[in-house]
Amino acid sequence: MTKAPMMFTLALAITACGKSEHKDGSSSAAASSKPARPAVAIDVAAVNALVPAALKDKLVFEKRDLVIERGKHKTTYTLAAPTHWTQESTMFAHLKPDDKAGFFTRFEVGSNCDGECTPKPWETIADKVNFAPRAKGKVIKDDKAPGRRTMIAEVESSGAKTTDVVVAWWADGDKNYHACTASLDEAIKDAAPAFEKACQAVAIDGDD
Secondary structure, X not given: OOHHHHHHHHHHHHHHHHOOEOOOOOEHHXXXXXXXXXXXXXXXXXXXXXXXXXXOOOOOEEEEEEEEEEOOEEEEEEEEEEOXXXXXXXXXXXXXXXXXXXXXXXXXXXXXXXXXXXXXOHHHHHHHHHHHHHHOOEEEEEEEEOOEEEEEEEEEEOOEEEEEEEEEEOOXXXXXXXXXXXXXXXXXXXXXXXXXXXXXXXXXXXXX
């Protein structure tokens, strides 16, 4: 036997070790190119338990998929969200409330690059974009943890008073960070703890 066939056989063996096939036809090399997101447990009952008794006829949460599509890119956000609130555009995971929630109420989840989508100091950027403006109001809660921050604050903008709930999370080396935000009209401001609980558990599947 010549050396050439032996070297060819060895090369095939090395290639096979570096790229194994899965049942769906994808390879382990491709699968490992993007870190898997951790599993998220969404406890709708726990969220609904935090809705005050006086608001239970106005506000009921359910497990929902909010799908956004931008060209070839598609992302699904799964979380506890109010029943009957509507997603009016597939460009954003924003929900428009029903007429029971008050005019100034809104609820949204999504990612942010703050410019070019490259790794950045997300804690600093999230503070600038999401938290510092609301900290000018009355801060009810401000919890900081590695890779996550939660704030509840009473804010006023353009004559509108809302109770804002913001949960932002990130990881070192990521090209963006995520935030879940609820601005609550006076009519449902006491449901802020329920929205906080909902925003703490968001499953993300896709490109966003």
